[in-house]
Amino acid sequence: MSTEIAGTRPFSLNDDHRDIAALARQFADEQLAPGALEWEQDKDLPLDVLRMGAESGFGGIYVSEEHGGSGLSRLDAALIFEALGTGDPSVAAYISIHNMVAWMIDSFGDDAQKERFLPALTSMDQLGAYCLTESSSGSDAAALKARAELSEDGTHYVLTGDKAFISGAGTAGVYIIMARTGGPGPKGISAFIVEDGAEGLGYGALEKKLGWVAQPTRTVTLDGVKVPVENRLGEEGKGFNIAMAGLNGGRLNIGACSIGGAQFALEKSLAYVTEREAFGAPLANLQHLQFQLADMATDLEAARTLLWRAAATLDAKDPEATKLCAMAKRFATDAASSVADKALQIHGGYGCMTEYGIEKVFRDLRVHQVVEGTNEIMRVVIARDLLKGARA
Numbered sequence: 057m058s059t060e061i062a063g064t065r066p067f068s069l070n071d072d073h074r075d076i077a078a079l080a081r082q083f084a085d086e087q088l089a090p091g092a093l094e095w096e097q098d099k100d101l102p103l104d105v106l107r108m109g110a111e112s113g114f115g116g117i118y119v120s121e122e123h124g125g126s127g128l129s130r131l132d133a134a135l136i137f138e139a140l141g142t143g144d145p146s147v148a149a150y151i152s153i154h155n156m157v158a159w160m161i162d163s164f165g166d167d168a169q170k171e172r173f174l175p176a177l178t179s180m181d182q183l184g185a186y187c188l189t190e191s192s193s194g195s196d197a198a199a200l201k202a203r204a205e206l207s208e209d210g211t212h213y214v215l216t217g218d219k220a221f222i223s224g225a226g227t228a229g230v231y232i233i234m235a236r237t238g239g240p241g242p243k244g245i246s247a248f249i250v251e252d253g254a255e256g257l258g259y260g261a262l263e264k265k266l267g268w269v270a271q272p273t274r275t276v277t278l279d280g281v282k283v284p285v286e287n288r289l290g291e292e293g294k295g296f297n298i299a300m301a302g303l304n305g306g307r308l309n310i311g312a313c314s315i316g317g318a319q320f321a322l323e324k325s326l327a328y329v330t331e332r333e334a335f336g337a338p339l340a341n342l343q344h345l346q347f348q349l350a351d352m353a354t355d356l357e358a359a360r361t362l363l364w365r366a367a368a369t370l371d372a373k374d375p376e377a378t379k380l381c382a383m384a385k386r387f388a389t390d391a392a393s394s395v396a397d398k399a400l401q402i403h404g405g406y407g408c409m410t411e412y413g414i415e416k417v418f419r420d421l422r423v424h425q426v427v428e429g430t431n432e433i434m435r436v437v438i439a440r441d442l443l444k445g446a447r448a
């Protein structure tokens with residue numbers, strides 16, 4: 057399949073793409089799906105399985121090969137995260153956050169930072185965490201209050217404040233923390249790499265939550281954390297740009313995890329309607345359900361197509377990439393949640409039972425409409441871009 061779109065680099069699925077997707081799907085079927093319900097009960101990440109995934113290159117998917125990554129494209133990543141999402145959207149989404157952290161260090165770090173942090177991140181011996189949100193600022197991330205004060209001798213910063221809802225907190229070894237080194241607004245924000253065990257770095261209690269139960273979410277507290285200047289990521293004042301650059305790819309990955317979760321729910325539904333009988337015939341004979349299945353499959357194809365196009369613009373560093381990533385995240389996560397909802401309904405009472413796996417996917421995918429920028433914020437990003445064009 058090949059698609060040409062005016063103004064963007066053409067993209068196509070070739071044999072390499074298909075091989076990558078098949079490898080990730082095999083990993084999802086064999087390593088993720090069988091453990092998904094158990095990890096949810098244990099409320100923690102399966103570290104051994106993550107490290108096995110890293111052996112297949114999932115720990116640094118678009119980190120350069122020079123630094124231990126797989127050097128793949130965003131389109132490859134979209135295919136991988138869709139496949140991983142079929143096995144467990146919660147674990148797949150955490151792998152996405154980890155990849156975002158590794159990519160930020162590969163893209164904005166200096167040589168010493170890359171050599172120091174990337175080998176352990178790409179092998180997933182250490183996990184990454186992304187710390188932007190605070191208890192008083194989420195969507196309005198540029199209003200963050202955590203402070204980083206440079207010491208008088210200029211050797212280190214002292215970080216104070218809190219970071220809320222941090223995925224992987226307490227389990228991760230490497231934290232990218234956005235904190236204020238200057239005045240108000242995005243230009244006063246810098247990014248720092250902080251290691252687990254740093255004095256003053258603390259973690260709150262495990263949050264109880266709707267979905268993503270298999271990955272820990274905690275508050276990160278910064279109580280005078282001493283961070284050497286060598287650990288500042290990029291220049292002072294560039295932290296917000298770095299944080300936003302990471303999110304473009306993160307949004308694609310979350311959209312892809314949603315499509316994967318919904319694809320699992322669709323596949324389960326197709327099997328269920330052929331096995332289950334009502335009124336003396338298989339459910340599959342009912343045209344209403346046939347139409348539901350047709351719409352579910354169509355919506356997922358539409359989401360996939362938009363997501364791949366957005367991924368191709370990010371690969372091509374196209375100026376439209378931020379808008380398209382926001383469109384793809386909004387559309388894919390909404391469409392996939394609707395598919396999971398329909399799949400639950402098709403399964404009747406069994407859809408509500410944990411052992412069928414559908415209700416877990418339904419809950420996990422609901423989270424995706426909130427994280428990596430809510431779907432309202434995606435509309436803000438899209439509208440801003442549209443109006444900029446209209447007013448130009």
Ligand SMILES: Cc1cc2nc3c(=O)[nH]c(=O)nc-3n(C[C@H](O)[C@H](O)[C@H](O)COP(=O)(O)OP(=O)(O)OC[C@H]3O[C@@H](n4cnc5c(N)ncnc54)[C@H](O)[C@@H]3O)c2cc1C
Nearest residue numbers: 186187188189193194195196221222223427428429430432
């Ligand atoms: C399970 C989970 C894991 C997370 N992991 C991480 C993580 O690892 N790292 C991290 O930094 N953050 C993380 N987050 C935080 C997440 O990114 C934020 O919750 C999200 O950005 C929304 O911010 P908020 O919760 O403060 O909501 P608010 O910003 O208070 O928004 C509340 C509501 O108002 C709407 N709204 C706000 N502004 C506008 C506007 N301008 N126009 C229209 N509507 C608007 C929002 O869409 C939302 O519906 C996580 C959250 C969850 C739930």
